[in-house]
Amino acid sequence: MDLNFIVGGPQGGGVETAGLLAVRALSMQGLEVFADREYHSNIKGKHSYSHIRASDRPVGSIKYPVDFLGALDAETMATHFHEVRKGGIVVHDAAIKKRVLTKIPSMDVRRAERLRESLKANGIGNSVGELDDWLERQGITVMAVPFGEIISERAGLSPPMIERAMNTALTSALLLSAGVPINTLVAAINVLFRDKREAAQLNAAVAKSVGEEFERIAVAREIRLPRIINTNYKKEGRKMLVAGNDAVAIGKLLGGLRLQTYYPITPAADESFTIEQHSELRNGLGETIGSPLVIQAEDEIAAICMAIGGALAGVRAATCTSGPGFSLMVEGIGWAGNNEVPVVVTYYQRGGPSTGLPTRHSQSDLLFSISSGHGEFARIVLASGSHFEALNDAIKCMNFAERYQLPVIHLLDKGIANCMTTIAPPFLNEIDRGDRFRGDGIYKRFLRGEAVSPRAYLGEEVMWYTGDEHDEIGHISEDPFVRREMYEKRMEKREKILSETKEEDKAVLIGEPDYKDLIITWGITTGAAADALTELNSFGHRVSVLQVRMMEPFPNELVESYLSEAEEVICAEANYLGQLAELIEWNCGIRLEKRVLKYTGRMITQDEIVSSFNRVKNGERRITLGGGE
Amino acid sequence: MDLNFIVGGPQGGGVETAGLLAVRALSMQGLEVFADREYHSNIKGKHSYSHIRASDRPVGSIKYPVDFLGALDAETMATHFHEVRKGGIVVHDAAIKKRVLTKIPSMDVRRAERLRESLKANGIGNSVGELDDWLERQGITVMAVPFGEIISERAGLSPPMIERAMNTALTSALLLSAGVPINTLVAAINVLFRDKREAAQLNAAVAKSVGEEFERIAVAREIRLPRIINTNYKKEGRKMLVAGNDAVAIGKLLGGLRLQTYYPITPAADESFTIEQHSELRNGLGETIGSPLVIQAEDEIAAICMAIGGALAGVRAATCTSGPGFSLMVEGIGWAGNNEVPVVVTYYQRGGPSTGLPTRHSQSDLLFSISSGHGEFARIVLASGSHFEALNDAIKCMNFAERYQLPVIHLLDKGIANCMTTIAPPFLNEIDRGDRFRGDGIYKRFLRGEAVSPRAYLGEEVMWYTGDEHDEIGHISEDPFVRREMYEKRMEKREKILSETKEEDKAVLIGEPDYKDLIITWGITTGAAADALTELNSFGHRVSVLQVRMMEPFPNELVESYLSEAEEVICAEANYLGQLAELIEWNCGIRLEKRVLKYTGRMITQDEIVSSFNRVKNGERRITLGGGE
Amino acid sequence: MSETSTDWNTGVWPDWCPGCGNFGIFTALKGALSELGIDRKKFVIVSGIGCSGKIPHFVNVSGVHTLHGRAIPFATGIKTANPELKVIVHGGDGDLLGIGMGHLVAMGRRNPDILVVVHNNGVYGLTKGQASPTLQLGNKTKSLAFPNINSAINPILIGMASGYTFLARSYAYNIEHLKGCLKQGISHNGAGILEVIQPCPTWNNIVTMDWIEKNTYYLENWDPNVKDDEEALEKANAIVALEHGKKKPLGILLEDGRKEPFGKRIASVYKYYATNTPAMQRVDDRGAALPVDLEKTFERFFV
Amino acid sequence: MSETSTDWNTGVWPDWCPGCGNFGIFTALKGALSELGIDRKKFVIVSGIGCSGKIPHFVNVSGVHTLHGRAIPFATGIKTANPELKVIVHGGDGDLLGIGMGHLVAMGRRNPDILVVVHNNGVYGLTKGQASPTLQLGNKTKSLAFPNINSAINPILIGMASGYTFLARSYAYNIEHLKGCLKQGISHNGAGILEVIQPCPTWNNIVTMDWIEKNTYYLENWDPNVKDDEEALEKANAIVALEHGKKKPLGILLEDGRKEPFGKRIASVYKYYATNTPAMQRVDDRGAALPVDLEKTFERFFV
């Protein structure tokens, strides 16, 4: 089974909770879920929605058209009505029927223009009610439910609370249509409102009364609700439900993080809150065995410099940011490169350039992240392609940083950051703190001989660091011989890394090894490509997905070996240039002309991969996608 | 004729003036000069020197071994004695003969080690005098002149002045050996001390008395001074003598610069001082017709933001910086990219990463400069390969910026910045301010239709800018359609630029068009490669040089067409990776394995190009160079 | 008020939360522009990033919505290049007093004719309510997991230490008072800070109407003008005392017309600037070179 | 002095110009470390970029020579991660009061146990003498083409406005006085600023011995300690008055032990921190996973 639905409304008006409730209930039902959250750079009032997918098999992407649409307001109707499949169901409060679709002040001017055109072209009137009628004529069931009355009369809530319970009402209706039992819903509500008993009870009452009433209306209108959700999905062990920000936070915590610095920025900051909220690590006895500190810095420059300072003092230190913040960190990262400091920068890409689309998806900082900073220095750039990977990679990144003594950039995207999904609990990863200085005698921080010098922490020995070129002790040197040796010492780490890193951390083949065609992706786009495989191969293709993970140093041999087996190679990523394609061309000397690109700020969806693949097969080279609102 | 010599001494001890004087005198003599300045990141006391080359033909590089060495102190002797050719001349003050070479506190530890080894290996004693003797045994003439006495007795200077005139004395001796007439020397002194009459007279007296006495000593010791400089070089029109910083300053001033912002950093800041000092532009009548403002900002972030502000107000605005400053400017440049602001960033590369080698040469920021900043936006990166180009490119960059409405990075290096050379006066370049808004009605700053929208300046119309994605008016929009259109509008400039730019601004072939082998270079390395051609081709090779100038958008077709004609292609540049080679591999899909690289902080020299070429011909692939102190 | 200011709207929907103090600032600003008889084309609002930073899109004068913390250098560049423009800065407390603090202090050293309006809501509004530099030590807004562990910055005292020549504080919902401060600040020829206490009902449940009532008062019998050095010290001390009080004074605290604004300072070293600002030095000759005489201009470089 | 401090030399040649005030700071610092009986391994000098920034290479304790303007955040990271270390910052006036001003102010808000030593030479020494933020308006050092058009920053007043709990000023060539201030500042448990007037004979021909003589005086009968709020205001006002005087006071201006240092503030929200600092929470088990119980730690995420 594969259920896709959208629930939307004004930002800050309960739409986020609606999504959380749905996702929680579906996962408690034993399903795998994957849910995208789309919102404006705004706190209250602009349109926002969740696109939720539930399946009995793991999913890593969303898919259009959707089966259901739940609308908390007229703008949601106006924005998404065209995304519902024939035979689908639309649910909204009966009270918005009279709302005028063409007079929604929060709506983007251009979107409103398109709406007017589309209403006109389809001969639809101006109100939500008229749109409903048109939808019904298209074979879509519209259920305009008098939620307000139900909540007030049957759940007994009074006016201000009615408005706030609208999201629960709407979600309940949607989930019931899909077949989620009321008990599961109530259980999910109890989890969500764990710390607010009263709210939990009220919402449970709302869910129940909406459930009964909704049933009644369906029967009355002779609507057969699809109820595709089976009540008996088997869970294989316990699952965790996380956003990407949470996944990385958990990974960092398991990986021995002891200092996290940050400056607030979307979509990175939530990671730091999760760490803050779980800052007491407990062992099996419930005892605290560690408590990483989170410091809000005055800006990103301070954030990276503080993290480096922490690392020098011997604690595992990291920071997290997005494009604008990363741009500011570049100088500090160079210092870490020159001083061989193990520090992890978690980099969540969002729409650029500049402030760009601060809350929207993008994968456009790949080339920047591998060559950011003046001068040359070794770094690792590792890109995760799923939430499970993001968690485990967070641990690996910290190990890499200390093993090779260099800055590690953990490259993620808004898709991963904000999407929620079910994952298996992680296995506890080993800690590798790299070579430590145990000798006595004069300590040379940058002892040559090996690419990596044994490390002592500040406080253990007397030592020097400088951003200038330096000798083995860490004092400034402009001597050309010293320069050359130290430069080479730093740069030669790149080969060491490539030779020691497991293949699975460089690039991963998803699908059958005897592929004919290959879709190359990275980051969250991997999920869409992987999810598309079954469908594509069912059409007789023999496609697999190659997900590239290590971006610097680049595993050109491995990638080349995969590419050389493929007849047709298609790169799919969320940027304009095709940055991974460029990187492969650069490193492997292979032309990659088939590119599927999306830079609207929305993720590439499973259906887009399928249709693009077919278009490429029909001869198109560069396909730019535009799906999603 | 081709003269190479070094004059060295402690930083701040007159060595800079010595170099300036020599360069000025040689150029007044009608010669072409090219002079490198090497100095530590230090104000006083550390070793510093000028390597000066003079020729009757244009030169763009230095060459080892040198003909003469002039030493103001023992450290200079210790550092450079091995760089003098057999038959060459070494001149120093007789007073330093007793100095102990192995006890020079300002010397780098590792250099001192090497010195001790080399003295030991060659059986040289510890003192300058003993070194002198050894040099004489190697066929090098050493003239330890009692400058102090000459200055005091014959020029009549008293103690504190004697020390300060030592540089003039030494330079005079060197130049006289080479055949520069005393009149020229005195004329040069007068120019140099233009604003200090008394100093001019004293120094002239020193030069004259040293001249006479030196002559006498040479005669007495039966030394035949080479005097290779002819007194009758013909100048073809007037020449200018400039450092690269000056060249760019002059270019910016001629190009209509009206606001230069900067934050001090080596080797960029001198450009701003030159602008400050010539801020009154005069027409033929001597009237002021413009006066660009120079503002010292509180940091580089402010510098770029202020320059952008100036550009928005309609003035030609620029800033200049080096690596650490550029790293900080990256966010601002992205804003300019998103807002299509014409702003020029002059980027002088120096040794990185981080503070690195702040006063030393490097070409290691190429990849960074083309992909710096999060997100994707169009920019131009233009790299000059000589001082004359640097000047004219500064004008072109400002034209490009306004024509295409984007940030332009003018990429230079410490070699260009600090080397002095003679150039022909520039032709006055045309000004192209790009499309201007002349209409009435509502102004749309980002009007679509063309890649470049007609521009109005703040104050002319009401308009909006934002770093967020925006609609044609400049208001924030997160609409996917608007996003796509605007993104494409910005990115499509890249094709427009490539199609409109003259070949000579993309890549330049130096040498014969029927080459067999090609040396690819950029920046100041171009000079060494070009200077090596005569020698290489005299050995029977058929080599030319391809200098790449436009780095972004990359002129792949043009470069490919040159490369496809070549049998052997060698890339020579001052970095570790071979960044231009990488860029060409990336864009042209051609493997370039023959790389001549230098990352010691010193420039690649003509002789190194020659020997590397031969080594490549003998099968070596990657050659890393180490010449120069 | 609302009538006369209608024309100052761009029509872009202000997407602030209901009850947000930014609405008050927006209204007061339109009123001030209207009453000052501003020429729209000659007025530029430069803003940072945050809820506050969106304001230029709503006001029908030119707007430059810049980077987080960098509105001041953008504004300085604009104003310096074209002193005919009237330039003001709007930004959040995080923006101007946190990431942008270096520029705020540097601006005081220059004294350009720019008014900086600090939207002080005690939080990072647009990133969901983290503590801003004005949040008091130990305060725990509803958006925070822990009480704030940093002490607060007082923008008036920082402004004074940085050399600002106009200092004022107002409250977002006293539109008349705020409008007066804005008018005065915009008219002042020098660097000004106007701190506006701006309720953020969404994240900051400490600074409420009630809080304002209890913790602020309107300055009375206070002459902000400074005439000489002696008075400067007196005022400085008095302001320190006022700011150390339990309640925050609202009103214009300082107006010092003695210090030269940046434009004059520039003109003192660039003579040409006084009569020919960069924006006036047109370089508009498309296709023609500038008639610069090389030898007359660059004599020193010729050999 | 010079005898007892010999061991504090690394042997790296200090490449400052003859007569540079940095030599005085170097000597006084070694004296202070010696007299305080510092444990070398536990003491870290964090510096910025400039002539001043080179100092850690000459002193035989651990040294972290960071980026221009960023010594404070580096130091904050080090100190916070391992509070057992004694951390001080050395930087130039350009470094700390120009490009690094945002961090300097932010540090005042946190009050970490770090002393910031400002090498105030009025210029950007290492980049050849441009005006620094402490150079007075209208001053023209020999390194400048024009008189300075920016007003000066007073680090004491900025420090006070930022919440520093230790404020002092000394002179590079009064080694004894400076040593005393350093000792006091290092011993103070909180954020401190020690402004050192540091002659730069190479570029700054204004701040000479003679200038010092005429423009400074040693504080006498001044108690820098603050015991309560009332006294805090009194002291603040007195310091404003002192700093507005024609001559600059030398000595310790403020020492306020009442405000909690950053470490304590952290411990107030992170209970574990008080007894287990990050540096003590060893994660050293090579090859083993940390014994974290997933469900006990991340309960909320399980379904």
Ligand SMILES: Cc1ncc(C[n+]2csc(CCOP(=O)(O)OP(=O)(O)O)c2C)c(N)n1
């Ligand atoms: C360099 C950078 N870092 C972080 C952000 C993310 N960001 C957006 S708004 C904001 C803070 C807003 O707080 P404040 O300045 O107080 O403005 P308010 O929203 O409260 O008006 C931040 C940190 C950014 N846009 N740029």
Ligand SMILES: Cc1ncc(C[n+]2csc(CCOP(=O)(O)OP(=O)(O)O)c2C)c(N)n1
């Ligand atoms: C980001 C950055 N910008 C500029 C520089 C160049 N720079 C080196 S030292 C210095 C200024 C030094 O002045 P100050 O901080 O006063 O120290 P001083 O040399 O006077 O001790 C500058 C601007 C740099 N290293 N990094």
Ligand code: SF4
């Ligand atoms: S979050 Fe606060 S400051 Fe931002 S719009 Fe809402 S109420 Fe206003």
Ligand code: SF4
């Ligand atoms: S330039 Fe000035 S501050 Fe720097 S070492 Fe020389 S005298 Fe000292």
Ligand SMILES: [Mg+2]
């Ligand atoms: Mg705020």
Ligand SMILES: [Mg+2]
């Ligand atoms: Mg200084």
